[in-house]
Structure formats: C-alpha cells, structure tokens
Amino acid sequence: MGVAYLTVAVLLAATAVAAHRHPGVEHRAVWRLGFHQLRPLLLRLPVAIVAASFVAELIPPEWFARMLGSSSGLPGVLLASVLGGALPGGPSVSFPLVLVLSHAGVGVPQMVAMLTAWSVLALHRVLTFELPMMGWAFVWRRWLVSVMLAPLAGGLAMLVTG
Amino acid sequence: MARSRGHGLLVDRVTLFFSVLAVSAGTAVWWTRGDAAVRAAFGHAAGLLLMVLPLVLFAVMLAAYIQQMLPMGLAERWLGAGSGVRGLLLATLAGAVTPGGPFSAFPLVVGLRGVGASLPVCVAYLTAWSVLGLQRVLVWEIPFFGADFAAVRLLVSLPLPLIAGAAVMALTRPTRGD
Known part of the structure; x- marks a missing residue:
C-alpha cells in the first residue's frame, strides 16, 4: 500500500506542476471540479x-x-x-x-x-x-x-x- | 428518499443499493455469528476505508487535472474519417489515451458519430476506453492491485477492442457497407 500512495502522490505532483505551466488551466477550477466529483463518494x-x-x-x-x-x-x-x-x-x-x-x-x-x-x-x-x-x-x-x-x-x- | 442528481451529499441509487445490502448482510452476520463477528467486519471495513480514502482523494484530484489539460477535439479530428482495420487501430489508440469518466468519453462518441465515424470504430473506441484506459490504470488499478496485475490485465486486453469492432462489423455488414 505504501507503493500505492507513492505512485499516486508522485503522479499528482507531476500533473500539478505540468498544469502550472499549461496556459489554460487554473488550479482553483481543477480543485473545484475534483471536489465536485469527490462529494458523492464521501457517503x-x-x-x-x-x-x-x-x-x-x-x-x-x-x-x-x-x-x-x-x-x-x-x-x-x-x-x-x-x-x-x-x-x-x-x-x-x-x-x-x-x-x-x-x-x-x-x-x-x-x-x-x-x-x-x-x-x-x-x-x-x-x-x-x-x-x-x-x-x-x-x-x-x-x-x-x-x-x-x-x-x-x-x-x-x-x-x-x- | 433520493434527491435529484448533482446536489451535494445525495443518496443516489448506488448508495441506496449498498445501504440495503449493508443492513441486510449485517443483520445476517449478526444472526448467524453474533456481535463479535459484526464488530470484526466493521473493524475490517474501517481499516480498509482509512487505507483507501486518501488514495481516492488523490486519484480524483489527479483525474481532474488530466481532464482539464487534454484537448478533446483532437480525437474527433483523428477518427472521423478512419475506417477498416486502420480505423479500428486508431480508435483503440484514441480510446486508451482518452482521460476521464463517462462524462468525457460519451460526448466524444456522440461527436464521432456526428462527424461520420462508423459503428465499429465507435464500439472499438468505447471498448478501448473501457479496458485499456491508461488513466484508470495509473490512477486506480496500479495503486489498488499492483503493477504486476495491471500488466497481465493490459496484455490480455490489448486485442479486445479490435475483436469487438470486427464483431460489430460482421454484425452490421448487411445493412451498412464501408
């Protein structure tokens, strides 16, 4: 399971950095979209x-x-x-x-x-x-x-x- | 009862199904094995949830980043004119790299049909998105089941989109020629 956390954390960090350099992507919009998709899962x-x-x-x-x-x-x-x-x-x-x-x-x-x-x-x-x-x-x-x-x-x- | 879709912490059909299953299976466990077994199952579920929840949180955020970054018009331009085996291969490749859930894949297939993609190409695309989807492999499968399992599953899944596309081709040949 440790490997799993590492894989996902590294991937997330890498995409966040890539997105930072990408012109059309706003971090806040991404987190809002992510939370919108996460919310139904919480229950x-x-x-x-x-x-x-x-x-x-x-x-x-x-x-x-x-x-x-x-x-x-x-x-x-x-x-x-x-x-x-x-x-x-x-x-x-x-x-x-x-x-x-x-x-x-x-x-x-x-x-x-x-x-x-x-x-x-x-x-x-x-x-x-x-x-x-x-x-x-x-x-x-x-x-x-x-x-x-x-x-x-x-x-x-x-x-x-x- | 269930509120309409898309409003916060709603109790949708899937949640309702699992709630009923949890209550009836829990009652059955209590009836046949007693309190201790119910507590043990709860403990197991809580441990698993603690392990899985951070993974799910990271995975969902990762998926959101990927969805925002990749242009969707690209695949349509690629696949609209493809036909025959070449079309099926392109569709397989495009399906494997299409990110996101059904929210992004289905509108794309509707678009593909609109620009003249054949039924076999659309089926091959959807099958590839389902069984080869690289985003799901990276975000969900490797963390949950390990790289070895993912490698075996991907290897045996490689021919599936072509097989599905070719089967639809055979099925539709009498009414729709290439």
Missing part, C-alpha cells in the same frame, strides 16, 4: 465498503477458493464475468469491492474477467449515459459483442499466468 464509498465486508464475512473463504480461486479455471472465469457485469458504480466504488474479494482469495484470471466485465458491460453506465446518448440500436450491438470479452480476457489471463 457512497464507506457504505459500499461496509456492505462488502459483511458480504465477505457471510461467504466462507473455502467457497471463494473453490468457486473463484485460481484453481477454479474456466467455470470460475465465467462466474467472475457474471459478477463483474453486475458490479455497480465507477472505479472508486467497484475497485474497493474487488479489493475485498481479492483478499478473500480470488485468482488473477478470475479478477481479470471480473474487472473486464465490469468495465465493458457496466450496467449503471449504460443506463445513465449510453442509452440516452447513443440510442438502443448502438447499445444492443455493443452489448452483444461485449458479452464475450470478459471470459476471453480471463481465458487469455489463464494462459499468460500459467
């Missing part, structure tokens, strides 16, 4: 993490290892794809949830499948942005071809990680 994130901890407490660790561990193979990848497609929220909410699951023993290919399904299917994003902005004809075609992507990514990850 959502704690609630989501508490919920995930309770759910993880309810599911026995052996279950995670058997159903979603690295030895669960392709069935585990398929299950992870379904779970990932149902994960709500942006990365600020779903990444902590997946982190709870990864502590509980989910395998790497299964996590790859879960995150891929979450990012390409993203039900919440489809309903709030894609459907109103792109229309049904676009959405159903993109969904149809995207359903196969998460199991594919998980399967490839199984090959890569051996």
Whole structure:
C-alpha cells in the first residue's frame, strides 16, 4: 500500500506542476471540479465498503477458493464475468469491492474477467449515459459483442499466468 | 428518499443499493455469528476505508487535472474519417489515451458519430476506453492491485477492442457497407 500512495502522490505532483505551466488551466477550477466529483463518494464509498465486508464475512473463504480461486479455471472465469457485469458504480466504488474479494482469495484470471466485465458491460453506465446518448440500436450491438470479452480476457489471463 | 442528481451529499441509487445490502448482510452476520463477528467486519471495513480514502482523494484530484489539460477535439479530428482495420487501430489508440469518466468519453462518441465515424470504430473506441484506459490504470488499478496485475490485465486486453469492432462489423455488414 505504501507503493500505492507513492505512485499516486508522485503522479499528482507531476500533473500539478505540468498544469502550472499549461496556459489554460487554473488550479482553483481543477480543485473545484475534483471536489465536485469527490462529494458523492464521501457517503457512497464507506457504505459500499461496509456492505462488502459483511458480504465477505457471510461467504466462507473455502467457497471463494473453490468457486473463484485460481484453481477454479474456466467455470470460475465465467462466474467472475457474471459478477463483474453486475458490479455497480465507477472505479472508486467497484475497485474497493474487488479489493475485498481479492483478499478473500480470488485468482488473477478470475479478477481479470471480473474487472473486464465490469468495465465493458457496466450496467449503471449504460443506463445513465449510453442509452440516452447513443440510442438502443448502438447499445444492443455493443452489448452483444461485449458479452464475450470478459471470459476471453480471463481465458487469455489463464494462459499468460500459467 | 433520493434527491435529484448533482446536489451535494445525495443518496443516489448506488448508495441506496449498498445501504440495503449493508443492513441486510449485517443483520445476517449478526444472526448467524453474533456481535463479535459484526464488530470484526466493521473493524475490517474501517481499516480498509482509512487505507483507501486518501488514495481516492488523490486519484480524483489527479483525474481532474488530466481532464482539464487534454484537448478533446483532437480525437474527433483523428477518427472521423478512419475506417477498416486502420480505423479500428486508431480508435483503440484514441480510446486508451482518452482521460476521464463517462462524462468525457460519451460526448466524444456522440461527436464521432456526428462527424461520420462508423459503428465499429465507435464500439472499438468505447471498448478501448473501457479496458485499456491508461488513466484508470495509473490512477486506480496500479495503486489498488499492483503493477504486476495491471500488466497481465493490459496484455490480455490489448486485442479486445479490435475483436469487438470486427464483431460489430460482421454484425452490421448487411445493412451498412464501408
């Protein structure tokens, strides 16, 4: 976790310096935009993490290892794809949830499948942005071809990680 | 109940969903395992939150800086005329470097459609933005899951936008030729 803080802090410092030299960027406007995007998370994130901890407490660790561990193979990848497609929220909410699951023993290919399904299917994003902005004809075609992507990514990850 | 979107500390649908989940799962934990288990789960959640919250704070500010600095008109100029495999490759590259959340990606796709980009190009672009988005990798994935995991996931995700774009091409060929 120390590395994580370091990565983000260095990146933030570097972009802030770059922005300082960039003509059209005002620090105050950026912080206002950031706070605007942060505000809904201040309630959502704690609630989501508490919920995930309770759910993880309810599911026995052996279950995670058997159903979603690295030895669960392709069935585990398929299950992870379904779970990932149902994960709500942006990365600020779903990444902590997946982190709870990864502590509980989910395998790497299964996590790859879960995150891929979450990012390409993203039900919440489809309903709030894609459907109103792109229309049904676009959405159903993109969904149809995207359903196969998460199991594919998980399967490839199984090959890569051996 | 939920207030309208975009006003401060609102209880939106996602928060409501997690609240219901927390209360019902918490009750189930208390029922089956008793007080101690509920306290242990709370302690675990509090520890995780303390670890994650500063990360989220930094990440959101970082994302805001990136959003302010990169010009959005660039991608439209690039992708409007692209077609075939070349168009799909350009779309993949553009999707990977597009910063920001759905607030920035979707208006861009609407713009792309407007300037004549084909359906497969738009799908490849959106898929690349979803699975290869470099900003999300730097800001969220590496801090949360480590560089090793991010590298494996990126490697296996590289072909996905092309596959999605080509599949849409096959799907739409009868009605829309290139």
